[in-house]
Amino acid sequence: MKPVYALFDCNNCYVSCERVFQPYLRGIPIVCLSNNDGCIVARSNEAKAMGIKMGEPYFKIAAQCDRLGIAVLSSNYSLYADMSQRVMSVISECAPASEVYSIDEIFALLTGMPGNLGEYCRQVKDKVLQWTGIPVSVGIAGTKTLAKLANRLAKKSARAGGVIDLAGHPEWIDSALKRVEVGDVWGVGRRYAVRLIELGVRTAADLAEKDDKWVRREFGVVLARTAAELRGTVCHDLETQPQPRQSCCCSRSFGDATGNIEHVAEAIREFSQTAAERVRNEGLVAGHIQVFASTNRFRQDVVHGTMSASAPLAPATADGARISKVALALVRGCRTFEKGCEWTKAGVLLTDLCGKGAVKRDLFTVADSRRSDALMSAVDAVNSRFGRHCVGLGLSAPEAGWRMRRERLSPGWTTRWDELPVVR
DNA sequence: TCTGGGGTCCTAGGACCC
């Protein structure tokens, strides 16, 4: 039986999440910023029409936003994650199998389902809007890559009404491929796009027509799979069971640069506990830790520097106390810190992750004790109820200069009791 | 003055082994 994939994708995801709880933002241009109020990461259709570009540093267009009356919001990831969960749960109940692909996308497997799948997906889309307030678009096709492409066209087409079904209309595939630039194909990034265009491959249709051996030789096996998927050959199956992650990184840009190693250490102490908490939440432990910091890579007029230090964690652990102790020791033992740099970013990377039950032990190491497990469970319980960093080891002041800027943050409408919307 | 964060996979090259 021919496989059928549907890709559901939230329209302007973060903007739509904000609009659910601030209806006065509907119909006006609005953008959402990345962490530290750095870059534009989401735009409403009105903002797109005004020429606001994705990924643009905010400081460069702040005045323009002001002049054009564009509403600007700091990123509120706890809101977006919560809204995402609601959308995903509605859609996943409408299909026999599904794969959450990102915060705003989910693949649903519709293989063998009876009836008009385009019509069915339109009903699911309406249900998502009614139940969560989030508008979605849908692309349906025989491979994931084609479903992505169909979704892209569904978003742009006024006639499609948010749904394009290439599985039900294989005769549309050729013209669909011709209408999509090669750089907009899922799996073709900026570098590949430049080279492909130099080689005369301009559209998805051009890429699909290329000889498999040629693509493999010039670009490797990954792009060869993408090209095959455009021809209708499934190379990327649905991953219904999320694979256990291999690494966990917590890094942040600082609100204010600092030359003080103790400030960097403070940040890293907190990031290491956040990373440990994420790893614990997934029942994993880490066997290796790396800490790093860097200066502002964009500025020409300052001393540039990077520091990085790493150490094994033996036995592997997710104990925030142990991990933050090692992290601090790594920072303080790092010589490159002595160069008089202004640090603007730091982070912690946990790797060699494995299941908690699979920890290797030897005669000379002691596994995490039951006391450590109990302590971490208590910490997680308190923080889950009262907010992250409510309790922790050596916590820093909320107003510490290294903390990220979030000057236009909306309330935690769905995740914090004290920020619930009030109905009058 | 101000430029995000968090992932994965593939490949090439070096170290090391027999």
Next chain:
DNA sequence: TCTGGGGTCCTAGGACCC
């Protein structure tokens, strides 16, 4: 004048995704 062959493992770097 001259330097094997074949394999594995690890790491760094480069590409991609959202």
